[in-house]
Amino acid sequence: MNIKNIHIGSLIQSKVEEQQISIERISKFLGKMENDVERMYCEKSIDTDTLLKWSKLLKFDFFRFYTGHLILYAPYSRVDNTIKQLDETMVFRKSIYTQEVKDFILEKIRTGTMSANDVIAKYRIPKTTLHKWLKKI
Structure with a gap:
C-alpha cells in the first residue's frame, strides 16, 4: 500500500x-452496469458518493487512506487546528493517527529508510508520540 499515491480502484x-x-x-x-463496476477498479479516484457506497458494501472505511495521506503529507500547523465560530475559538490539541499511518511510519523506521528524527522532522509528529509508538513494538 502506497499511502502517498493512492489508487482507490485497486484498493477496492x-x-x-x-x-x-x-x-x-x-x-x-451500486446501481451500475457490471462493466462500469469493472472500470472503477482501474480508476485512480472515485467520487465521494460512490466511495461511500463502496465503504458500506464492503464494511471498510476507504476514506481512511485519504485521512492518513493528509496526516502524513499535509500535517496541520497550530493555526490549522483552530476553528473559529461566532467569536469563540475551539482548539484541537490532539491529532488522531490511524493504525495505517502508525504502521507506515513504524515500517519506515524498522527498515532503516528513515530515522526517528527524520520522521519527526518530515511528518511533524511529536517526539513523545513517536516514542510511545516505538515502545509498543
Whole structure:
C-alpha cells in the first residue's frame, strides 16, 4: 500500500476479492452496469458518493487512506487546528493517527529508510508520540 499515491480502484478491487463478493451483487448495490463496476477498479479516484457506497458494501472505511495521506503529507500547523465560530475559538490539541499511518511510519523506521528524527522532522509528529509508538513494538 502506497499511502502517498493512492489508487482507490485497486484498493477496492483487492477488498472485493478478499471478501469474494459477486459482481452481480456489487452491480445491483451500486446501481451500475457490471462493466462500469469493472472500470472503477482501474480508476485512480472515485467520487465521494460512490466511495461511500463502496465503504458500506464492503464494511471498510476507504476514506481512511485519504485521512492518513493528509496526516502524513499535509500535517496541520497550530493555526490549522483552530476553528473559529461566532467569536469563540475551539482548539484541537490532539491529532488522531490511524493504525495505517502508525504502521507506515513504524515500517519506515524498522527498515532503516528513515530515522526517528527524520520522521519527526518530515511528518511533524511529536517526539513523545513517536516514542510511545516505538515502545509498543
